[in-house]
Amino acid sequence: MDGWALLRKAQEEALEGGVSREVAEELVGLGVEWTPLLCGVAHYVRCRMCKDVDLCWLLNAKSGLCREDCAFCAQSRHHRTDVRKWELVREDVIAEAAREAAAAGAHRFCIVTSGRSLSDEEFERVVSAVRRIRGAFPELALDCSLGDLTPERAAALKQAGCSR
The missing domain is CATH 3.30.750 (Transcription Regulator spoIIAA)
Known part of the structure; x- marks a missing residue:
């Protein structure tokens, strides 16, 4: 799966309740150049899913x-x-x-x-x-x-x- 498709898949799975092991393992294999985009996906998911903060x-x-x-x-x-x-x-x-x-x-x-x-x-x-x-x-x-x-x-x- 290419990087863009992988990020979309990770975002979809995260919003549905959890990223599969397979997708997580592929994410780990992405090059460092994908890190800012991965952080963007994580931020989007966090904004959608995490309304409360446990301090x-x-x-x-x-x-x-x-x-x-x-x-x-x-x-x-x-x-x-x-x-x-x-x-x-x-x-x-x-x-x-x-x-x-x-x-x-x-x-x-x-x-x-x-x-x-x-x-x-x-x-x-x-x-x-x-x-x-x-x-x-x-x-x-x-x-x-x-x-x-x-x-x-x-x-x-x-x-x-x-x-x-």
Whole structure:
């Protein structure tokens, strides 16, 4: 199928509810010169199909203090970046960020920290903040990305009100 026909087919399938695997695989094979046109098709489909936006508010609660070497992360020691560094913020700072997120119409609020895992004290601070936010903003879905979690820590987050 030529590029134009493929883009038309992808647009039709997307508007009908989903692009087939075959069409998706052909799209991947298009040359880079087709990228602006593919983006145009995606924009058209988005304008037609997506009237609402699901906003997720992310709080970088602990930044740049990571000893890991993840090549994909700007905060890792693998890269030479000017990432600002700070320890885990206070519980009231986390709660205030969640209040701002809810006021801005966010559907989800995510607490993210750098490093492999949090200390026990840091973890308890996050769990306490999650409980506080859940009580104040029950409509706000709560997510956490805190590095490695034991099953016990994952259960504690879930019990406090974290959904992901």
